[in-house]
Amino acid sequence: MEHIYNVISYLLGGIDAPIIVLLITMVYVYLTGWCKVIFCHKMNKLVGLKGIIRDLGYLMIVSLSVLLDRLMGSAEAIRTIVIYFFVAHEGLLILKCWCKMGLPLPQKIYNTLENLLGEEESDGNSTEREE
DSSP, X not given: OHHXXXXXXXXXXXXXHHHHHHHHHHHHXXXXXXXXXXXXXOOOTTHXXXXXXXXXXXXXXXXXXXXXXXXXXXXXXXXXXXXXHHHHHHHHHHHHHHHXXXXXXXXXXXXXXXXXXXXXXXXXXXXXXXX
């Protein structure tokens, strides 16, 4: 078990505050996504699986950024930027889920979210599928 932890720690550049924040926001997105699914009565077998695959992709990109930092000899600059980007994106997804459930948010935030994340739905690449 310790070997697995060491490998994961090595690939993610250590288990420090940015990684912990990223993992916690991933859990929050997963939970709010399920809340939205239950609240909006749009159950689908693939909803949770898509979120898990997305999160694994995030972790793979963080791992790649760690390897690039090591290759370039930088002090976790790329890794930090990548993690902050993913935390910000996950935060937007949390707000989007709560917006869809009708949580009152300032109109400016709601409009901005519609502009930023509404394009996914119009392209047919929505995070949820209709059956």
